[in-house]
Amino acid sequence: xxxxxxxxxxxxxxxxxxxxxxxxxxxxxxxxxxxxxxxxxxxxxxxxxxxxxxxxxxxxxxxxxxxxxxxxxxxxxxxxxxxxxxxxxxxxxxxxxxxxxxxxxxxxxxxxxxxxxxxxxxxxxxxxxxxxxxxxxxxxxxxxxxxxxxxxxxxxxxxxxxxxxxxxxxxxxxxxxxxxxxxxxxxxxxxxxxxxxxxxxxxxxxxxxxxxxxxx
Amino acid sequence: xxxxxxxxxxxxxxxxxxxxxxxxxxxxxxxxxxxxxxxxxxxxxxxxxxxxxxxxxxxxxxxxxxxxxxxxxxxxxxxxxxxxxxxxxxxxxxxxxxxxxxxxxxxxxxxxxxxxxxxxxxxxxxxxxxxxxxxxxxxxxxxxxxxxxxxxxxxxxxxxxxxxxxxxxxxxxxxxxxxxxxxxxxxxxxxxxxxxxxxxxxxxxxxxxxxxxxxxxxxxxxxxxxxxxxxxxxxxxxxxxxxxxxxxxxxxxxxxxxxxxxxxxxxxxxxxxxxxxxxxxxxxxxxxxxxxxxxxxxxxxxxxxxxxxxxxxxxxxxxxxxxxxxxxxxxxxxxxxxxxxxxx
Numbered sequence: 374x375x376x377x378x379x380x381x382x383x384x385x386x387x388x389x390x391x392x393x394x395x396x397x398x399x400x401x402x403x404x405x406x407x408x409x410x411x412x413x414x415x416x417x418x419x420x421x422x423x424x425x426x427x428x429x430x431x432x433x434x435x436x437x438x439x440x441x442x443x444x445x446x447x448x449x450x451x452x453x454x455x456x457x458x459x460x461x462x463x464x465x466x467x468x469x470x471x472x473x474x475x476x477x478x479x480x481x482x483x484x485x486x487x488x489x490x491x492x493x494x495x496x497x498x499x500x501x502x503x504x505x506x507x508x509x510x511x512x513x514x515x516x517x518x519x520x521x522x523x524x525x526x527x528x529x530x531x532x533x534x535x536x537x538x539x540x541x542x543x544x545x546x547x548x549x550x551x552x553x554x555x556x557x558x559x560x561x562x563x564x565x566x567x568x569x570x571x572x573x574x575x576x577x578x579x580x581x582x583x584x585x586x587x588x589x
Numbered sequence: 590x591x592x593x594x595x596x597x598x599x600x601x602x603x604x605x606x607x608x609x610x611x612x613x614x615x616x617x618x619x620x621x622x623x624x625x626x627x628x629x630x631x632x633x634x635x636x637x638x639x640x641x642x643x644x645x646x647x648x649x650x651x652x653x654x655x656x657x658x659x660x661x662x663x664x665x666x667x668x669x670x671x672x673x674x675x676x677x678x679x680x681x682x683x684x685x686x687x688x689x690x691x692x693x694x695x696x697x698x699x700x701x702x703x704x705x706x707x708x709x710x711x712x713x714x715x716x717x718x719x720x721x722x723x724x725x726x727x728x729x730x731x732x733x734x735x736x737x738x739x740x741x742x743x744x745x746x747x748x749x750x751x752x753x754x755x756x757x758x759x760x761x762x763x764x765x766x767x768x769x770x771x772x773x774x775x776x777x778x779x780x781x782x783x784x785x786x787x788x789x790x791x792x793x794x795x796x797x798x799x800x801x802x803x804x805x806x807x808x809x810x811x812x813x814x815x816x817x818x819x820x821x822x823x824x825x826x827x828x829x830x831x832x833x834x835x836x837x838x839x840x841x842x843x844x845x846x847x848x849x850x851x852x853x854x855x856x857x858x859x860x861x862x863x864x865x866x867x868x869x870x871x872x873x874x875x876x877x878x879x880x881x882x883x884x885x886x887x888x889x890x891x892x893x894x895x896x897x898x899x900x901x902x903x904x905x906x907x908x909x910x911x912x913x914x915x916x917x918x919x920x921x922x923x924x925x926x927x928x929x930x931x932x933x
Binding site (some may be wrong): 395447471515516517518519520524544545548549555556557558559561571577 | 597660662666667669683703721751752753755756758761762763764765766767834836837856886
């Protein structure tokens with residue numbers, strides 16, 4: 374029995390019918406000592422079965438260290454959502470994107486495929502003006518209904534500016550990070566380790582924090 | 590723990606933990622742009638059970654209608670399991686919310702999510718509705734179904750430690766407290782549900798209430814008591830929440846008396862009831878002492894053309910099934926009002 378049941382597969386297949394450009398999911402995993410690595414890999418592979426526009430590349434985290442380094446992947450399980458030409462849009466998932474975050478993975482695939490974030494023209498302009506690298510970490514749990522809003526917005530922001538990288542981080546799989554950033558409520562967003570906030574904020578407010586992080 | 594299991598077993602494991610990948614109907618759809626300055630026949634503010642049911646009834650009357658809400662599902666999204674909505678012996682809050690949404694989306698009405706209404710004001714025989722992000726639409730009739738949100742404890746330390754151990758969303762934040770000692774404030778149904786969410790995660794759970802006993806449904810209480818993980822502190826009030834950077838204790842005392850007792854905990858889940866989301870209509874609509882919008886048995890407010898339904902109203906008993914019924918009634922009343930208005 375696969376991770377995705379027939380009903381979900383049918384739904385996703387329908388949704389993937391409208392994909393435009395190809396999307397490559399790069400999965401970093403290892404055999405042992407990684408909770409959910411196997412599931413994360415299965416999830417990516419099962420998704421790829423549902424559209425010929427989606428491909429999967431599985432790498433051993435240690436074996437492919439130079440690739441991991443070049444994509445700045447520092448923990449596993451990890452999924453990087455790339456264009457089929459290998460273009461990096463700064464979209465990362467650390468920990469399994471299951472539960473409510475499954476939707477964020479689908480949205481990320483659709484985003485890279487369509488090449489359009491749907492953010493307001495004003496937001497786009499503000500994001501594109503940012504000239505320093507910004508690392509956005511969105512801490513989530515898989516049972517949090519508001520978290521996908523924050524994750525998907527962060528990914529859209531990353532998509533608009535190549536200096537910005539946005540990670541979904543599943544808090545319970547990375548307790549040391551949850552600890553370090555004092556994650557006791559989700560979604561919690563940390564920008565460049567300097568600016569942080571909790572909650573799924575509207576586009577305009579999120580972007581204000583982004584500007585603050587870029588200035589700091 | 591999951592390694593070494595077959596895929597079938599793994600999926601079962603994910604299902605057991607409530608984190609199996611969910612179908613698409615669970616996720617917020619693309620945010621629609623608001624048709625600025627458009628005049629709708631009916632605008633429904635709020636997308637919980639009342640607002641969504643009102644939308645179905647309004648759509649079936651073929652009204653030109655807009656549903657505007659922060660999310661679709663409202664408090665239902667934050668309820669882990671529901672065992673008293675007719676037709677379902679057992680359904681999760683997210684599943685029920687998704688079913689509501691699916692039913693609404695089969696109709697060609699405008700739905701805008703991720704938006705909050707800032708004000709409603711009567712203007713030349715119609716209503717002008719402004720959103721927090723600066724958009725404006727007009728409506729001939731309005732249904733307010735904005736529901737309720739968690740009531741704060743108003744104890745010292747609560748605000749300071751919000752997100753540092755204090756939580757109002759047990760279903761979201763429970764996984765962040767593995768093997769920790771936590772407190773749940775409130776022994777009603779929402780408190781008991783939070784305890785159930787925490788049973789499989791936390792090491793020990795302290796339940797605090799100012800009343801002398803549980804007010805939760807006995808079926809929940811039995812489940813909690815059988816766990817052996819829960820200690821109750823009844824007839825106690827919270828004096829303050831203590832901590833350094835993070836919560837490290839709650840201080841309790843017998844209601845109105847001494848002595849204080851300090852209980853070391855790392856998490857405090859506040860579940861002491863709800864307050865209505867009615868601030869934005871204060872001064873326009875009549876509110877009762879609890880801040881709820883006063884409605885008559887046809888869901889009419891004191892302003893002709895504005896109706897209200899669900900938890901935000903003075904109607905007693907906050908239940909999904911009641912909110913849904915009230916939403917239906919409000920839509921039918923609004924329809925009758927619109928017909929009558931046209932006839933004039």
